[in-house]
Amino acid sequence: MLSFENVTIQQDDFSLVANWQAGPGQRIAVIGPSGAGKSTLLNALAGFIPLASGHIRWEGQPLDELTPGRRPLSILFQDQNLFPHLTVAQNLGLGLDPSLRRVDSAAVDRALERVGLGGLGNRRPAALSGGQQSRAALARALLRARPMLLLDEPFAALGPALKAEMLALVEELAGPALVLMVTHDPEDAQRFSSHTILVADGVAAPPASTEALFANPPPALARYLGT
Numbered sequence: 001m002l003s004f005e006n007v008t009i010q011q012d013d014f015s016l017v018a019n020w021q022a023g024p025g026q027r028i029a030v031i032g033p034s035g036a037g038k039s040t041l042l043n044a045l046a047g048f049i050p051l052a053s054g055h056i057r058w059e060g061q062p063l064d065e066l067t068p069g070r071r072p073l074s075i076l077f078q079d080q081n082l083f084p085h086l087t088v089a090q091n092l093g094l095g096l097d098p099s100l101r102r103v104d105s106a107a108v109d110r111a112l113e114r115v116g117l118g119g120l121g122n123r124r125p126a127a128l129s130g131g132q133q134s135r136a137a138l139a140r141a142l143l144r145a146r147p148m149l150l151l152d153e154p155f156a157a158l159g160p161a162l163k164a165e166m167l168a169l170v171e172e173l174a175g176p177a178l179v180l181m182v183t184h185d186p187e188d189a190q191r192f193s194s195h196t197i198l199v200a201d202g203v204a205a206p207p208a209s210t211e212a213l214f215a216n217p218p219p220a221l222a223r224y225l226g227t
């Protein structure tokens with residue numbers, strides 16, 4: 001269980017509050033206007049931004065004392081963060097061991113197979129298509145096998161068909177992980193997520209049923225959707 005307990009996140013004059021829980025295995029979209037704090041929410045959970053007050057817990061354990069690398073999560077950004085000078089297999093290996101000294105190459109090969117990149121581990125990222133790079137970045141995140149997967153618009157640069165394919169792949173491969181996905185596309189939320197967190201007006205709201213939220217949007221969501 002992920003718990004945000006009376007959390008306040010402060011960045012200069014911007015502040016965001018969150019007070020809710022989410023369970024393992026849930027697929028949750030994070031939506032809201034530009035600048036509302038969606039990335040800030042994920043960055044605080046990942047440990048890149050300290051909390052001004054409150055606590056974030058995973059399975060009852062406070063995350064506050066843990067550096068980003070020790071938190072029980074993987075994070076995938078839009079720019080994919082693949083290192084251009086390393087092979088695809090080495091990029092995946094970084095997910096297991098940042099020093100690349102103790103990497104299980106069979107596990108890397110299996111992860112590449114799972115995302116449809118079998119046999120491409122020796123290529124550099126530049127020798128992959130955009131969709132293949134997304135698959136490689138996803139494989140790296142999944143290889144870490146952490147209980148939470150945070151996605152910050154990772155597939156926004158892909159065309160609609162490829163994006164749908166990647167979301168289906170996340171759904172298939174994330175398994176028991178809790179997935180939090182920032183998206184600007186209401187269709188992503190509806191296709192992928194049973195629950196949605198609306199971030200607006202300084203509040204990251206508790207996860208609500210995606211269907212119910214879109215059927216009867218609160219004013220902030222209606223404004224954002226232009227309805």
Ligand SMILES: Nc1ncnc2c1ncn2[C@@H]1O[C@H](COP(=O)(O)OP(=O)(O)OP(=O)(O)O)[C@@H](O)[C@H]1O
Binds near residue numbers: 038199
């Ligand atoms: N390092 C920082 N220092 C101060 N303020 C920041 C910093 N990073 C972001 N902000 C501010 O925090 C607020 C939330 O930004 P954030 O990137 O979380 O929004 P977002 O909802 O993810 O937006 P978008 O949809 O445009 O990506 C914005 O007002 C932004 O200007």
